[in-house]
Amino acid sequence: MNSPIRAVTAFLLVLGLGPANALAAGGDQAATRSYVLANYALMRSAHTKIRIAEASISQLNKTLGEQCPNVAVNSPQSTESQKMSDEVAGALWSIVYHTDVLAVNRFVSAVRPLHWSNHKLTRIARNYAKSLAQLASLPMPDICGDVRAWTASGFKTIPAATIVFDRRLDAIGASTIPARLLEPYEPPSLKSLAQRASRLELQLEHIETSIGFNDWNQMLETLGLNQ
Numbered sequence: 001m002n003s004p005i006r007a008v009t010a011f012l013l014v015l016g017l018g019p020a021n022a023l024a025a026g027g028d029q030a031a032t033r034s035y036v037l038a039n040y041a042l043m044r045s046a047h048t049k050i051r052i053a054e055a056s057i058s059q060l061n062k063t064l065g066e067q068c069p070n071v072a073v074n075s076p077q078s079t080e081s082q083k084m085s086d087e088v089a090g091a092l093w094s095i096v097y098h099t100d101v102l103a104v105n106r107f108v109s110a111v112r113p114l115h116w117s118n119h120k121l122t123r124i125a126r127n128y129a130k131s132l133a134q135l136a137s138l139p140m141p142d143i144c145g146d147v148r149a150w151t152a153s154g155f156k157t158i159p160a161a162t163i164v165f166d167r168r169l170d171a172i173g174a175s176t177i178p179a180r181l182l183e184p185y186e187p188p189s190l191k192s193l194a195q196r197a198s199r200l201e202l203q204l205e206h207i208e209t210s211i212g213f214n215d216w217n218q219m220l221e222t223l224g225l226n227q
Contacts, residue, residue: 044200
């Protein structure tokens with residue numbers, strides 16, 4: 001007669017839940033729990049810092065108005081002007097992510113080591129953490145100095161600092177984890193929190209898009225820079 005242990009092992013193998021798969025399932029749920037908790041904490045923190053980021057952005061626009069108003073007046077609409085306006089957009093991202101850099105760093109530290117049996121999910125999570133770390137370390141460009149240099153060249157030569165900054169910004173392209181990839185690994189006790197985190201994330205994206213676009217346009221007008 002088979003021993004009880006051997007019988008249980010055989011039963012698990014029939015269900016496709018042998019030791020390796022059982023461990024993988026447990027690891028997937030543990031990784032998902034860590035991600036959801038870290039993401040929820042990040043979204044909550046980001047919401048509390050929105051007004052601080054807005055104030056910092058307004059201060060930057062005020063500084064530009066004092067130090068280099070209309071410095072690019074009569075600039076053409078061209079590939080070069082787009083590169084300069086991209087630098088302005090990057091400055092906004094720098095402000096937003098520096099405002100909440102501690103929360104971003106906590107998220108990155110929590111997510112970078114996570115691993116799922118779904119390699120695509122692991123890759124997306126790590127790329128997302130990497131992109132947030134890059135945004136949080138994005139330097140504030142010298143907008144006045146760079147736009148002045150471009151204007152002095154007759155709007156023909158993009159400053160080297162702008163090219164480097166824009167390339168660094170363009171390299172940041174990872175997105176958040178799609179909810180459908182996480183859902184299979186979410187235990188019932190975690191689903192409510194995951195849904196709340198997703199709602200906060202969507203609200204934050206809407207607010208940032210609206211505020212960011214308006215502030216970006218304002219700064220371009222302050223500089224006299226055509227898009």
